[in-house]
Amino acid sequence: QVQLVQSGAEVKKPGASVKVSCKASGYTFTGYYMHWVRQAPGQGLEWMGWINPNSGGTNYAQKFQGRVTMTRDTSISTAYMELSRLRSDDTAVYYCARDPLYSRLSGYYHYWGQGTLVTVSS
């Protein structure tokens, strides 16, 4: 069965960077786009971008351009999301979410990671 297991909670100071991992299992990792979505406490969902695990190609939301980097390591079926120059309003739960279509980009998500809480505080 498809599983996405994310790394544990992080506490960072303003200005630092955080790197969240998402380990995939139960399917061919390189066959499906991976997206990242975040949710600030008590707030709604915000799409951050996607990575094509096969090619490494990425597309980021304009809001995060220049601060976010999505990468992958195909040898261990893991996707990463790194966010730099953290601010207090980056405090959120960060989710990885898998696209449903093989080798195609759709943009909706049947499978989600469990979420990683990133807290930015001085």
Add this chain to the structure above:
Amino acid sequence: EIVLTQSPGTLSLSPGERATLSCRASQSVSSSYLAWYQQKPGQAPRLLIYGASSRATGIPDRFSGSGSGTDFTLTISRLEPEDFAVYYCQQYGSSPEYTFGQGTKLEIK
């Protein structure tokens, strides 16, 4: 960027009643590329509907989606106790950016 506006913000109903949730887009959503998710506290969202009206695998048939263009609706025909949660719509037709609505909280009356 397409902005999605969900209404109402909070909906108070009783088990057994019918729930109608609305999602309005600031411009037409391409090919009805609209999804609905359910989220309970402390959990990741759960996909309910994609393509505006197709139920995801394992979703009970009391959940249905409809609409096109700029107006979409999620209907829960008879509310079960486990249906009380927050519901989000998402458009994924406007690449390269995908957007979510702000959510509707469905609470027990």
